[in-house]
Amino acid sequence: MKKIILALAMASAFSVQAAEFTQVQPDKSAINFVYKQMGVAVDGKFKKFASQLNFDPAKPTAAKATFDVELASVDTGAAEGDQEVAGKTWFNTKAFPTAKFVSTSVKALGGNKYEVAGQLSIKGKTQDVVVPATFAAQGNTGVFDGSFTIRRADFSIGEGSWAKFDIVANDVLIKFRITATSK
Amino acid sequence: MSYTKTAKALHWLMAILLFGLLALGFYMHDLPLSPDKLKLYSWHKWAGVTAFLLVGFRLLWRLAHRPPALPDSMPKLMQFAAHAGHLMLYLLMIAIPLTGWLMSSAKGFQTVYFGVLPIPDLLNKNKEVGDLLALVHKSLNLLFIAVLAAHISAALKHHFIDKDDILTRMLPKH
Numbered sequence: 001m002k003k004i005i006l007a008l009a010m011a012s013a014f015s016v017q018a019a020e021f022t023q024v025q026p027d028k029s030a031i032n033f034v035y036k037q038m039g040v041a042v043d044g045k046f047k048k049f050a051s052q053l054n055f056d057p058a059k060p061t062a063a064k065a066t067f068d069v070e071l072a073s074v075d076t077g078a079a080e081g082d083q084e085v086a087g088k089t090w091f092n093t094k095a096f097p098t099a100k101f102v103s104t105s106v107k108a109l110g111g112n113k114y115e116v117a118g119q120l121s122i123k124g125k126t127q128d129v130v131v132p133a134t135f136a137a138q139g140n141t142g143v144f145d146g147s148f149t150i151r152r153a154d155f156s157i158g159e160g161s162w163a164k165f166d167i168v169a170n171d172v173l174i175k176f177r178i179t180a181t182s183k
Numbered sequence: 184m185s186y187t188k189t190a191k192a193l194h195w196l197m198a199i200l201l202f203g204l205l206a207l208g209f210y211m212h213d214l215p216l217s218p219d220k221l222k223l224y225s226w227h228k229w230a231g232v233t234a235f236l237l238v239g240f241r242l243l244w245r246l247a248h249r250p251p252a253l254p255d256s257m258p259k260l261m262q263f264a265a266h267a268g269h270l271m272l273y274l275l276m277i278a279i280p281l282t283g284w285l286m287s288s289a290k291g292f293q294t295v296y297f298g299v300l301p302i303p304d305l306l307n308k309n310k311e312v313g314d315l316l317a318l319v320h321k322s323l324n325l326l327f328i329a330v331l332a333a334h335i336s337a338a339l340k341h342h343f344i345d346k347d348d349i350l351t352r353m354l355p356k357h
């Protein structure tokens with residue numbers, strides 16, 4: 001009897017360890033950002049994005065993540081801002097409809113902390129980014145939380161009269177919460 | 184009897200500031216989005232916070248330093264109208280920046296005084312509330328313009344028709 005229980009316990013432990021989180025839940029996930037306008041922090045978000053995810057906490061280095069963010073789904077906090085940033089000087093969504101993040105490597109930092117290195121492409125420009133993230137799982141649902149800062153000028157976001165940083169700051173904080181389930 | 188130097192300074196300082204705020208508010212509102220528009224909005228908010236602080240100080244000063252009485256030559260009804268008009272001006276000088284502050288919060292654009300001192304948000308972001316407060320802010324300003332027009336007309340009437348010292352006693356050298 002003891003052996004059976006032990007075997008069951010090991011099997012269940014193994015199955016938890018082997019859980020691979022692949023199914024991103026869009027309604028429980030969010031990609032938000034914070035930009036500064038003359039010292040005022042303003043919240044924005046992207047309402048639509050597609051993603052592919054393979055994350056097994058037991059094999060973090062094998063993890064992969066790809067995100068395609070629909071830039072026209074931006075909410076800058078004001079309707080006239082949404083229109084403006086779709087235009088040529090900002091995202092130019094007609095020519096560059098999506099922003100893409102592709103992970104290149106994942107490091108486990110201990111505890112529930114991870115560091116995801118990847119390439120971020122916006123408006124035809126690609127930059128290496130390092131994204132710190134935490135992961136917490138409950139049953140077959142896992143939640144990734146993290147934030148990182150990009151410089152909008154690196155991607156030519158906000159050109160022409162917007163290019164100076166005195167009105168809209170260069171640094172933009174990207175915050176995300178991604179909820180995924182395992183099969 | 185005359186006003187204190189401080190009361191006069193506050194009156195004229197706020198006259199300049201409030202005319203500037205009114206003109207800026209109506210001008211910036213219809214501009215297409217540009218860096219200049221965002222700059223003007225920030226300046227308008229900073230000036231509005233300044234006006235709010237000044238009116239607070241002005242009220243305290245007024246409580247401590249009673250303004251000179253209206254001349255006995257004025258009919259009682261006119262005296263009542265003058266007091267009611269000034270009360271309206273003070274109420275609007277408080278309510279207008281207050282609604283601007285609340286509107287900023289409701290629209291999700293916090294007021295940060297001179298870009299460094301964040302003024303707490305009293306409301307959460309809410310588009311409907313923001314739009315409603317924008318309408319209230321505008322309506323109160325239209326009312327303010329009407330009361331200001333009456334205020335200035337009355338001062339000129341006192342000076343040119345009644346030939347009393349109501350206007351001149353607010354001047355610096357009186």
